[in-house]
Amino acid sequence: MSATGVQLVSVRQLVASPVDATFRLSPGDRPIVSAGESVVVGAPIAERLRDPRLDTFDIAPSAVEPEPGARWTGRARRGDGHGPIGEYMFEWHGRWRVATGDVTDPIETPFAGIVREVRPGTGITIRAAGRGIPGVVAFGTPTRGRLQAGAEGELRSGGLDVGSAGTILVVASRVDAETLTRARAMGVRGIVVAGLSSKERRDFLGSEARQRAALHRLPPFAVLVLDGAVRRSLSGAVQALLGALAGRQVAIVTDPPMLIFDQPNLVIEPPPIDLVRIRAGALAGREGRFIAAIGPRRFQGGARLEAAIVHLPDGTEAAIPIGDLERYV
Known part of the structure; x- marks a missing residue:
C-alpha cells in the first residue's frame, strides 16, 4: 500500500458529530421554543399551518400598528372555538398581508438536544445529543x-x-x-x-x-x-x-x-485506511484494498485518468480511476 497514493482518494465521513438539525418553518408557523432551551424526545417545538394561505386585512385606526413577524389571531367563526391564527407579513397600501390558516399540526423533535437558533418563518436549529x-x-x-x-x-x-x-x-x-x-x-x-x-x-x-x-x-x-x-x-x-x-x-x-x-457507549472502530469503495463504473458498489497509484491510464471512451490498483475480495486486481474511489474515515 502507498500511503501517499491512498491520500488521493476522496474521503467520506462515516459518523458526524456534533449534529445541528434544522426544522424548516414557513410564514405563519409558530415556534414555541427559544434559543438555549433543552428539549426531550417528542417535545413539540412549533405549530405548523396545515393549509396556509395569504389573506389581506384592515387594521382598526385605534389598534396598535403591528410589525412584520408579529402573531395575528382572527375572530372565531362559530361557537366558543378559537379563530384562525397567523403571522403579519407586510403592509401594502394601508392593508396588511397575513399568512394564516385554520388548522395547525405540532412539529415534534425526534431526538433530545439544545435549541441553538429560532428564526420565525425560516427554521429552528437544534444540536442533537448524539452522533449521526x-x-x-x-x-x-x-x-x-x-x-x-x-x-x-x-x-x-x-x-x-x-x-x-x-x-x-x-x-x-x-x-x-x-x-x-x-x-x-x-x-x-x-x-x-x-x-x-x-x-x-x-x-x-x-x-x-x-x-x-x-x-x-x-x-x-x-x-x-x-x-x-x-x-x-x-x-x-x-x-x-x-x-x-x-x-x-x-x-x-x-x-x-x-x-x-444517542449511544455514547457505542465504540465505532474506524475502517482500515486502505479500504476503498468503487462509486462509479462497472464495478460500482464493490470494495477492495488500495494497492498503489499507477499514474494516468486510458479508460473506456479514450479518457486518460489518474488510476490506482485495487485488490478485490475475489482475489483479482483492477485499475480504477482514482476519481471513482472513496474511503470512509
Whole structure:
C-alpha cells in the first residue's frame, strides 16, 4: 500500500458529530421554543399551518400598528372555538398581508438536544445529543423508531408485515414508491436505503401531497438515501455500524440528511485506511484494498485518468480511476 497514493482518494465521513438539525418553518408557523432551551424526545417545538394561505386585512385606526413577524389571531367563526391564527407579513397600501390558516399540526423533535437558533418563518436549529450517519438526501418529516434490518436486496411491498410498525427499516439496495407508500400505511416510521431513483422519489412525494390535500394528518415518516440514485449495496463500514445499532432507537432528519443515534457507549472502530469503495463504473458498489497509484491510464471512451490498483475480495486486481474511489474515515 502507498500511503501517499491512498491520500488521493476522496474521503467520506462515516459518523458526524456534533449534529445541528434544522426544522424548516414557513410564514405563519409558530415556534414555541427559544434559543438555549433543552428539549426531550417528542417535545413539540412549533405549530405548523396545515393549509396556509395569504389573506389581506384592515387594521382598526385605534389598534396598535403591528410589525412584520408579529402573531395575528382572527375572530372565531362559530361557537366558543378559537379563530384562525397567523403571522403579519407586510403592509401594502394601508392593508396588511397575513399568512394564516385554520388548522395547525405540532412539529415534534425526534431526538433530545439544545435549541441553538429560532428564526420565525425560516427554521429552528437544534444540536442533537448524539452522533449521526450522513446521507446524500432525505425527504418526508423528521421521525424516530427502532432500527431494524430489512431485505438484503430490493424491498418489495409484499415483504412488509405489521410486525414492522414503529420501526425504521434498513434496505441494502433499493425500494419503489409502492413499497414506501405501503410501509407508511403499515406504521413503519422510516426507511434507510442505499439508492432511490428520481422517478420513485417523485411518485412517493406525489402520493404524500395527495394525502395532505385531503386534510389527512400523516404520521411522521422519512426516507434517508445514503448513496444516491444508482443501484448498489451499502458499504461494509456503514452496514457494520447499522448492524451495531439494530434494535436501538434512532431518528431520521432531513436537514441535513442524517440518521441520528444517542449511544455514547457505542465504540465505532474506524475502517482500515486502505479500504476503498468503487462509486462509479462497472464495478460500482464493490470494495477492495488500495494497492498503489499507477499514474494516468486510458479508460473506456479514450479518457486518460489518474488510476490506482485495487485488490478485490475475489482475489483479482483492477485499475480504477482514482476519481471513482472513496474511503470512509
